[in-house]
Amino acid sequence: MVDEFLPFSRPWIDKEEIDEVINCLESGWITTGPRVKQFEQALSEYLDSPHALTLSSATAGLHLALEALDLAPGDEVITTPLTFVATINTIVLAGGRPVFVDIDAGTRNMDIERLAAAIGPRTRAIIPVHFAGLPVDLDPLYALAQKNDIRVIEDAAHAIGTEYKGRRIGAFGDTQVFSFHPNKNMTTAEGGCVTTRDDQLARRISLLRFHGIDREAWNRFGKSGSQQYAVIAPGYKYNMMDIQAALGIHQLERLDAFIDRRRDLAQRYQAELGEIAELALPTLPAYAHRHAWHLYCVLINVDEAGMTRDEFIEAMKSQNVGTGLHYQAVHLHPYYQENFGFSSGDFPIAEDVGERIVSLPLFPRMQDHDVDRTINAIKNVFRRT
Ligand SMILES: Cc1ncc(COP(=O)(O)O)c(C=O)c1O
DSSP states (O other): OOOOOBOSOOOOOOHHHHHHHHHHHHHTOOSSSHHHHHHHHHHHHHTTOSEEEEESOHHHHHHHHHHTTOOOTTOEEEEOSSSOHHHHHHHHHTTOEEEEOOBOTTTOSBOGGGHHHHOOTTEEEEEOBOGGGOOOOHHHHHHHHHHHTOEEEEEOTTOTTOEETTEETTSSSSEEEEEOOTTSSSOOSSOEEEEESOHHHHHHHHHHTBTTEEHHHHHHTTOOOTTOOEEOSOOOBOOOOHHHHHHHHHHHHHHHHHHHHHHHHHHHHHHHHTTOTTEEOOOOOSSOEEOOOSOEEEEEOHHHHTSOHHHHHHHHHHTTBOOBOOOOOGGGSHHHHHHHOOOTTSSHHHHHHHHHEEEEOOOTTOOHHHHHHHHHHHHHHTTOO
């Protein structure tokens, strides 16, 4: 019997979510409403943040958090080249110029030692990305940001449930953006959320996420009537729907159990792949942290393996095991080379990692025998069995 294809990720949607979605559909209120409110309250509590603003995606969250900075032409935003393109696309959409800091090859996070050199007179914000759910070293990063009066927008798309030195990402610092895309640690199908301790920023995002409509302003100007509103800025249509929040309410209740299961699976990979010379495994920093294990990524040691990462992906596919690619170095995409002058060699560590990285199957419903299958497939691919 041939094994079924093992995907690299799969959401775990249970009966509670399904019933809640059905109840929502039957309630007659399917767009932004009471379930979004309930979900935002639960997020605000879980993340210990005064403002948790849900959105249609994390991309929308990054866009609005950046747009709220009112960047002027030539203003710079520093980030990592090893991220999803949304991180840098939104910098450009908000009028900024992306500046990159190379990564640490082991943790794959921005190398904080290189950060100070990237800060200049036009730097307005830093976007650290908690790659795969491993927290960036935030203490020195925030120290630099404060010293230079720069905003920090943490791209926490991978990092709901991540902790840095005993504190949950979202519970301290400036601004964070989470994703609830289906392959993330919890999902609302598509969706995202911004947390911030800045009341003004929260208000701006809350306006911009729905057409710039301010119902309070209308009331302040002395008019009443529930159908009345005032537009005080040209906004977007980035709101989350109740149908999505119906999923999120119950996913959030199970998030910690999902992460615990991900950690157990990742620990098996760490323990059992260590002897395979064709692979380089992720390394963990010395500071205290809780890794959310959104991804488990290895690097192909191309010389030992006698194959490229892309050949490895194809070979795993022929063993019926799916993999993911997170990520090619973003500065090498044609748009960024052509419009910002980036080229090969600019950020050599991210480029090397981007050519060799591959994500192995990792999702909470994965069984122990699926880990065995993946490890056996890897050994077969490298002709180790
Ligand atoms: C690092 C990072 N940032 C931003 C995003 C965008 O998230 P979303 O798909 O919710 O817009 C993603 C999604 O994969 C991501 O991985």
